[in-house]
Amino acid sequence: MAVFVPTSLEELLTARAERPGLDLVAGGTDLVVEVNFGRHRLEDVASLSRVPELGGWRREGPAGPGGHLVLGSGLTYTEMLDPTLAELLPSLAQAARTVGSPQIRNAGTLGGNLGTASPAGDTLPVLAALEAEVLLGSAAGTRLVPLGEFVTGPKRTALAPDEVILAARVPVARGHQEFLKVGTRNAMVIAVCSVALVLDEQARQVRVGLGSVGPVPIRALEAERFAAEVVDWSTGRFSGGEADLRRFGELVGAAARPIDDHRSIASYRRRAVEVCARRALERTMSRQAA
Amino acid sequence: MSLATPSPSEQGAYRLEVNGRGHDVVDSWAGESLLYVLRNRLGYLGPKNACEQGECGSCSVLLDGRLVCACLVLAASAAGQEIVTVEGLADSEEELSDVQQAFIDHGAVQCGFCTPGLIVAVHDLLGRLPDPTELEVREAISGNLCRCTGYGRIFEAVEAVRRSRLEASS
Amino acid sequence: MGTAPTVARRDRLGLGTSPLRPDGGPKVRGEFAFSSDLWAEGALWGRVLRSPHASARILRIDTAAARALKGVHAVLTALDVPGSELYGLEFQDQPVFASDVVRYMGEPVAAVAADHPEIARRALELIEVEYEPTAPLVDPEAAITAPPIHPEGNVVRHIRLRHGEDAEPGLPGGDGLVSVEGTYEVGMQDQAFMGPESGLAIPDDGGGVDLYVSTQWLHVDRDQVAACLALPPEKVRLHLAGVGGAFGAREDVSLQVHICLLALSTRRPVKVVYSREESFFGHVHRHPARMWYRHSADPQGRLVKVEARIVLDGGAYSSSSSAVVSNAAAFSSGPYRVPNACVDAYAVRTNNPPCGAMRGFGAVQVCTAYEAQMDKLATALDLDPVELRLRNALASGDRLITGQVINGTAPVAEVIRRCAAAPLPEARPHPPAMALPGGAGRTADPARVRRGVGFAVGFKNLMYSEGFDDSSSARCRIEGGAITVTCAAAEVGQGFVTLVHQIAEDVFGTDGVVLAPAETATVGSAGSTSASRQTWMSGGAVDAACRAARDALCGRVAARHGLSPEMVSMRDGRVVSLGREVDLTLDEALAGDVVDESVTFRHAPTVPLDDKGQGDAHVSFAFAAHRAVVDVDVDLGLVRVVEIATAQDVGRVLHPLQVVGQIEGGIAQGVGLAVMEEILVTDGLVRNPSFTDYLIPTALDMPVVEIAGLVEEPEPGAPFGAKGVGEPPTISSTAAVAAAVRAATGLELPRVPIRPEHIALAAQ
Structure with a gap:
């Protein structure tokens, strides 16, 4: 039998240990496309959809700053839109809503987005801006890898052949979050570029993740440092002027490493992340008082 | 054959x-x-x-x-x-569901290739969200491409079912 | 007439009402048999190997390893084609399988039949083809003079249209004339029907074959297939299987010859279903166009002269390029009175994907250019764009730039006025992000969104032109208690099957007729379901056949009862005399006899364009106007099409609901071409052959459609007075959206589809 449907994490990890490189499929929104198109010859494959340990999300540690949210790799995009979670991670919910169609959001998972590690993976810039870590597990144990070390290149990750993505571990941050994605259709479109912006009022940090403008999700560190200076940390709102927004946009644009491809051209992508970044920062001004 | x-x-x-x-x-x-x-x-x-x-x-x-x-x-x-x-979806092989009937009545069917998928999607939508706004309808079926109708009559069909179900339940 | 005019009804059935589609029930249940749903006991799966190169010599093909794979039953190449090696819609210039050279990416090289689609796929991987890639010819302008890539040369057709006293190139003389000039481009659009090409071929014991296939034109497929198989046409029987949309893409042969070859070679039924990717390579697309224009007008805004140079990229094979370029030339100046015209229009071969028929062909491309020119002219003259169009609007009795006088209806001013009079939609006070440009991506800043309004008018010929012997055959048989109508017109979604029942209702007083399956064995050709022609042509044929059958039956009854023929008619499906002395069921009226009437319907004859592009080449014309309202995010260049208002010349509305469906569907395709749809080709290689990257409008991209007017002026000579309604919605909707985006941004934007970077990078 070539399709395994393990019903516990232990069963899954054992299978993966016995067959290193065993294909893993959750929502199928990436892998099954490759199989359908004859680009991936399926041998043995394990379905993750019936492993309860991979589903859902939970809090770890304190509820506020200092605590973490542990998002199971089986969490679907639709589940990211659940109001309770969306309130904690609004930028993740905003990103999830841009993924494909309702059908795709019902099937596709956080773990799949991480495992595929496409430069256009919609949750990746958000996870970058949230400073998420990826929890990997194997029969030998678990390890936590920062997102920036997990995604090693376009569609390349640090996942070992005997490992499985268990979860993303996200520090709880208080502050405004934004996600903007540019595509040439109003829905169901691969990102031409995307910008995630996360304010961390505790740490007094502005963190910016960029998608589809480089081989991996990019953090715009210089722009982040600049932005931290133009936020009024007593309100958590941008407090600068037009020139600051422009400067912030330029710094974000400078961090991008876009290319020309069939979806867009590099010069547009750079311009678009500039525009989206300044709009994201500007939107913190309209934030409702917490 | x-x-x-x-x-x-x-x-x-x-x-x-x-x-x-x-x-x-x-x-x-x-x-x-x-x-x-x-x-x-x-x-x-x-x-x-x-x-x-x-x-x-x-x-x-x-x-x-x-x-x-x-x-x-x-x-x-x-x-x-x-x-x-x-x-x-229908209760029996002879019957049509309200969504299926509305698709016929409102001209939402042309070539019909997208129709079965759309009908499943509309059942799902109205089951979850009995009173969707126009934008919610559009978002809910944005993953069902139709090349014949331009969606206009599909929106009409969904609206008709929404209205009749709300009337029936009030 | 509003946008939601009607609900289909069961109680009213005749022409002018909206009865239910007869195929609606099976379609909503998922029971309607599309060509991809067919299966026969023992059937094999066929697949086609295609060239990865745009231009290459084939040095060697080795199929031994593929043949040796378990589960493979046939591997065929050009050597296995018994008859004509070439096929084609207008000219036979396209190989069934490439043997010595490949001329476009995706050109078929070999085909296999196997027990399972995956085995067929693996067999394709085992076919060794040694290619020697050669430099592809991809620039259509260069192709005019470049060394030929095909024995028939690169220029498929050049139309040198010269009209009026000042017909040679150059600005017209005269005081106060205003001229505007521009160069425009249209990208390669795909029909992107939802049901990919598919079919089932079943060999018979006598060396013939039955092919169940989705197509637009059964008989012309049959003739091409038979020629390639070296069989007489009667041994190749085509049957229309359920068609999942067409829009021109099923007019050319795709899998028809391959699947029959596989079936005859294996003596087993063979099923072929294209994947979406293969579908992009398996059918022709809308011709990309480059167009230079110069319009000259007098100070009052009356057009004096139009000069144009139009180059259409037909790709590697001719398909319907000849007819497309003829339309492009004939309609190049729009639905306007133009006393002098100098137009050179070319359709050329390149190593790009073959292009051919798509909804509105030839007319769509030039409309984007001439309507942009009309707006430029309005600006130069400081005239309202709608007013400028009204001052030049064609009317019945006017002469086209082909010299042809419009004898039928031409309510151009009326469609312009009614469309322009529609109230403009109000901007939402606090629009949610989902309703703004960028939609789900939440990118819009309402302060940076500009609204624009654009107007465009277009027209096109109905039916086939230039002397083509355009006909449709239908047969009506009354036997026992049943009336059976047979017509080979392809139902592709447009609702011809509904029309047949409406016609029968009007002729017999009952819609209780059986519409026999469309096929080639028992009825003549109905012509193609294209060129907005089936309501006129096959509607006319069915109407004539039904009337002939009714009159024959009534005549016999009259004779039997000693009545004069005009005393007997049909009511509610019964044969009755004027005073109801005679009142018979069909069965009684037939008295054991059978009525069987066949009719071939033709429209008025046309002639080819002459060496100056002049001649009465067309039968009839249909006109439409579109007004687009768009919101544009000027920083990101994202466009939200908010509303399209339209008025259309329809002759007569036969089925209000289906007319609305054609208009909305056609507008969706026009909107797609304006802002998102393009097959991207680099060095002859297609870069986006998938629905992930070839984007068509979703439900969130479709604007509200406001039908401001269906202009009903019955067309003389048209059965029922009705004009075809399928194409006009697509012709000027693209131009209207482009005009609206120009109005919102102030940019020239000479190319469609307009991409975000065209706006965002220009605006700075």
Whole structure:
């Protein structure tokens, strides 16, 4: 039998240990496309959809700053839109809503987005801006890898052949979050570029993740440092002027490493992340008082 | 000539539950999608094959109550889950569901290739959200491409069902 | 007439009402048998190997390993084609399989039949083809003079249209004339029907074959297939299987010859279903166009002269390029009175994907250019764009630039006025992000969104032109208690099947007729379901056949009862005399006899364009106006099409609901071409052959459609007075959206589809 449907994490990890490189499929929104198109010859494959340990999300540690949210790799995009979670991670919910169609959001998972590690993976810039870590597990144990070390290149990750993505571990941050994605259709479109912006009022940090403008999700560190200076940390709102927004946009644009491809051209992508970044920062001004 | 099929291959035996009926699938190849098995092994031809990559929604089915594209589900992994296709939406084989009837009455059907998937998607929408706004309707069916109608009559059909269900429940 | 005019009804059935589609029930149940749903006991799966190169010599093909694979039953190449090696819609210039050279990416090289689609795929991987890639010819302008890539040369057709006293190139003389000039481009659009090409071929015991296939034109497929198989046409029987949309893409042969070859070679039924990717390679697309224009007008805004140079990229093979370029030339100046015209229009071969028929062909491309020119002219003259169009609007009795006088209806001013009079939609006070440009991506800043309004008018010929012997055959047989209508017209979604029942209702007083399956064995050709022609042509044929059958039956009854023929008619499906002395069921009226009437219907004859592009080449014309309202995010260049208002010249509305469906569907395709749809080709290689990257409008991209007017001026000579309605919605909707985006941004934007970077990078 070539399709395994393990019903516990232990069963899954054992299978993966016995067959290193065993294909893993959750929502199928990436892998099954490759199989359908004859680009991936399926041998043995394990379905993750019936492993309860991979589903859902939970809090770890304190509820506020200092605590973490542990998002199971089986969490679907639709589940990211659940109001309770969306309130904690609004930028993740905003990103999830841009993924494909309702059908795709019902099937596709956080773990799949991480495992595929496409430069256009919609949750990746958000996870970058949230400073998420990826929890990997194997029969030998678990390890936590920062997102920036997990995604090693376009569609390349640090996942070992005997490992499985268990979860993303996200520090709880208080502050405004934004996600903007540019595509040439109003829905169901691969990102031409995307910008995630996360304010961390505790740490007094502005963190910016960029998608589809480089081989991996990019953090715009210089722009982040600049932005931290133009936020009024007593309100958590941008407090600068037009020139600051422009400067912030330029710094974000400078961090991008876009290319020309069939979806867009590099010069547009750079311009678009500039525009989206300044709009994201500007939107913190309209934030409702917490 | 008939409407159904089989054909032999590599490996695998499992059981699928479709519209309340059990089916044994034998001699299948591991890479077969749920769409392939529904259409070519079990004879459920309602779900249509138009893109094989989850971009068009023509193969929409309900899997344990969730709207998904059957082309992206490995068939063997759906064993033990409840699958509902367009063929399983009406109460009986003679009847049409209110959504199906509204699609005919409001001119939402032209070539009809996207229709089965859309009907499943609209059932799912109105089951979850009985009183959607126009934008919510558009968002809910944005994964079901239609090339004939420009969607206008589909919106009308959904609106008609929304109204009649609300009237019936008030 | 509003946008939601009607609900289909069961109680009223005749022409002018909206009865239910007869195929609606099976379609909503998922029971309607599309060509991809067919299966026969023992059938094999066929697949086609295609060239990865745009231009290459084939040095060697080795199929031994593929043949040796278990489960493979046939591997065929050009050597296995018994008859004509070439096929084609207008000219036979396209090989069934490439043998010595490949001329476009995706050109078929070999085909296999196997027990399972995956085995067929693996067999294709085992076919060794040694290619020697050669430099592809991809620039259509260069192709005019470049060394030929095909024995028939690169220029498929050049139309040198010269009209009026000042017909040679150059600005017209005269005081106060205003001239505007521009160069425009249209990208390659795909029909992107939802049901990919598919079919089932079943060999018979006598060396013939039955092919169940989705197509637009059964008989012309049959003739091409038979020629390639070296069989007489009667041994190749085509049957229309359920068609999942067409829009021109099923007019050319795709899998028809391959699948029959596989079936005859294996003596087994063979099924072929294209994947979406293969579908992009398996059919022709809308011709990309480059167009230079110069319009000259007098100070009052009356057009004096139009000069144009139009180059259409036909790709590697001719398909319908000849007719497309003829339309492009004939309609190049729009639905306007133009006394002098100098137009050179070319359709050329390149190593790009073959292009051919798509909804509105030839007319769509030039409309984007001439309507942009009309707006430029309005600006130069400081005239309202709608007013400028009204001052030049064609009317019945006017002469086209082909010299042809419009004898039928031409309510151009009326469609312009009614469209322009529609109230403009109000801007939402606090629009949610989902309703703004960028939609789900939440990118819009309402302060940076500009609204624009654009107007465009277009027209096109109905039916086939230039002397083509355009006909449709239908047969009506009354036997026992049943009336059976047979017509080979392809139902592709447009609702011809509904029309047949409406016609029968009007002729027999009952819609209780059986419409026999469309096929080639028992009825003549109905012509193609294209060129907005089936309501006129096959509607006319069915109407004539039904009337002939009714009159024959009534005549016999009259004779039997000693009545004069005009005393007997049919009511409610019964044969009755004027005073109801005679009142018979069909069965009684037939008295054991059978009525069987066949009719071939033709429209008025046309002639080819002459060497100056002049001649009465067309039968009839249909006109439409579109007004687009768009919101544009000027920083990001994202466009939200908010509303399209339209008025259309329809002759007579036969089925209000289906007319609305054609208009909305056609507008969706026009909107797609304006802002998102393009097959991207680099060095002859297609870069986006998938629904992930070839984007068509979703439900969130479709604007509200406001039908401001269906202008009903019955067309003389048209059965029922009705004009075809399928194409006009697509012709000027693209131009209207482009005009609206120009109005919102102030940019020239000479190319469609307009991409975000065209706006965002220009605006700075």
